[in-house]
Amino acid sequence: MSLAIGIPAYNEEKNIAVIITQLKEITDKIIVCDDGSRDLTSKISEDLGAIVIKHEKNLGYGAAIRSIFLKAKDLDCDALVTFDADGQHRIQDISKVIQPIIEKKSDIVIGSRFLDDGEKEVPNYRKVGIKVITKITNMSIKKELTDSQSGFRAYSKQVLSELNPSELGMGISTEILIKASSQEFRITEVPIKIMYGGNTSTHNPISHGSSVLLSTIKFTSIENPLKFYGIPSVFFLIIGLSFTIWTIQEYAISGEIITNIAIIAIGCVIVGVVLLLCAILLYSLVSVVREGKN
Structure with missing residues (x-):
């Protein structure tokens, strides 16, 4: 299987080198979307052999994911794994999210922080917000997910070919699920562990929640x-x-x-x-x- 790993990155020069070095042991198709960083994120990624997409200005998480989708499609990959650049995800969990794609049991696999005992690692303020957003998303897609906002996901070749995300902000995670559900793609979750080291999130929780809520309303109204x-x-x-x-x-x-x-x-x-x-x-x-x- 031809696997690509996509990393949306914004000012991640502290973490990106270690992540790319470890990921190169899995695949040589590592796509880094530098979303308008003001540091050395792009240079470090290029020097380490990653395929770098450079946004001249910060367009948002959704724009980075969209660019990664398009590049993975151009590379004719059999599957794409999206992997955060902040060092919170474990490399060894990639095999978990990709396995249902390999076995052709799923089209989209979400690495959930709320299956098994992974929930213990999630700070309480994030836990509440994620669960509320997930409940709203579940109402739109008629599925019982536990972590609709996880950025650690695997997508099949068919999803890359047929699904075209357009949201620029954090609402893209919900947009993809709503569109995938409408097109009857199979969505599953697998347990992952998260490693939080202080406040590594670059997203304001209020703006994040508002973006997701507005996206849910918009795409639900379009699909139904x-x-x-x-x-x-x-x-x-x-x-x-x-x-x-x-x-x-x-x-x-x-x-x-x-x-x-x-x-x-x-x-x-x-x-x-x-x-x-x-x-x-x-x-x-x-x-x-x-x-x-x-």
Whole structure:
């Protein structure tokens, strides 16, 4: 199997040399995406023989993953493993995430920090945030994952060929899962251990969570527009019609229109109609685009 290992990196000159040196024992196809670093990340990676993609400015984690996807596709790799550059992942766990791909049992394999006893190593503040985001992601893909935000993943050749991530920020982890689920790719998890040494994360937890939440809303609405907009539309229309009937009844009895009830009726009907139109238009647009791809 032709294996590529992709490393998104931003100012990682302290860690990158050790990581590349160890990974070279596994494969000679090591892709480093230097996402606008201001240090020697690119030079060190090039000197050690890695394939370096250089972003002139910092575009975001998602942009780095997208560039790695495209390069792995160009290299015609059978599988891609994405591996963080901060030194938190163990080299020996690569065999775990790649095995289901080799055995053709899965298309995407996530290295989960929350299987077996790996959870002990995760700081509490991260643990809560990751679990909340994972719950939201699971609602969108109808699957019970434990660690939707893990950057330690393996992707099959088919996924690299057919899935095109577009998100620039941290929401790309969720975007990939939503799109993969929609295209019926098999997603599994394997346990990994994480090595936290102080606060190695370069991502603000609030901006990270916001990015993931917005991405989940965006891609869920695109992949399932009838459910995303249609169900709330029916809800608002039922409320609007109920208040409309109430308004008519009050007028028939007293000859007066109760303003508050009438406003609620009109508002709910308008929102319901707008959501219904969005559901129909977006569903039609997505269907046309998908047919064009086929």
